[in-house]
Amino acid sequence: MDVPELLCRAACHVPVVAKGEAGTTVADANEYLGHDEWEIALDLLVELGDAYSSEIAFWDLLAEAARMMWLPWTERWCHWRRAEVVHGVVRADLQLVDPDVAGGRRTPIPGDGRLRPLWDIGDVTAAGDPDLYVARLWVESQPDLQPGGRAVVRLAPLSPQRWRRLAAGDVITMHEQMPVVATATIIEAVLPVGDDRKA
The missing domain is CATH 2.40.30.10 (Translation factors)
Structure with missing residues (x-):
């Protein structure tokens, strides 16, 4: 999978009603994806991950996208959040x-x-x-x-x-x-x- 596909799949996990701290939604992330603004879309999806009961698969997709985009801090954070889904x-x-x-x-x-x-x-x-x-x-x-x-x-x-x-x-x-x-x-x-x- 390439980065856009990983981010699109992650976006499919986010409920439409979920809102980030600034009121952003998955529609905003999808809009940035449509304009090939992958890093902004990734940041929005990471923020949205805290707005609902995210799943392991969601964080795995984001971690892989961050790895492919050479964003080590974001990748580490996605792995951290994945572990919190499992362990609390x-x-x-x-x-x-x-x-x-x-x-x-x-x-x-x-x-x-x-x-x-x-x-x-x-x-x-x-x-x-x-x-x-x-x-x-x-x-x-x-x-x-x-x-x-x-x-x-x-x-x-x-x-x-x-x-x-x-x-x-x-x-x-x-x-x-x-x-x-x-x-x-x-x-x-x-x-x-x-x-x-x-x-």
Whole structure:
């Protein structure tokens, strides 16, 4: 399949009534496709993917189109959103520790899901120590998070079943070494119940 066909197929998944943040619809995406404005159409479809209960196939089509268009950030985001369809969504308000405090980061956090820090979500080991779990981190609306900064982030736990009890308002901590690197307040946690599905 070529890029226009991939985008057309993805557009077929979007309900006519779905609206993006700016009020855009799938008709707008199709109009840009008709004028061979593929990148704009892709951006609109990605935005519309958050406006309805999108499916795995939708994100697969967009990821492949982004790959063929040499848009690595968009491709990574589509893969991230696909994984959220399978494993659920965890979003949090993250505040990094000041860089002058012990444990504080002195370099920015990359915003595209590459960082895999440890998280204390309240579980303890048999010895009574915090039981830490790995979750990848995506920074919303910015390419990275500066030292001491604050942002809304999305988390992709490697063991989603352990995170199911989390709810809005819960506070968890991020660790890269022994001291706390950041504190995060959960603002959304929608995780599937039952056996985890494979992505």
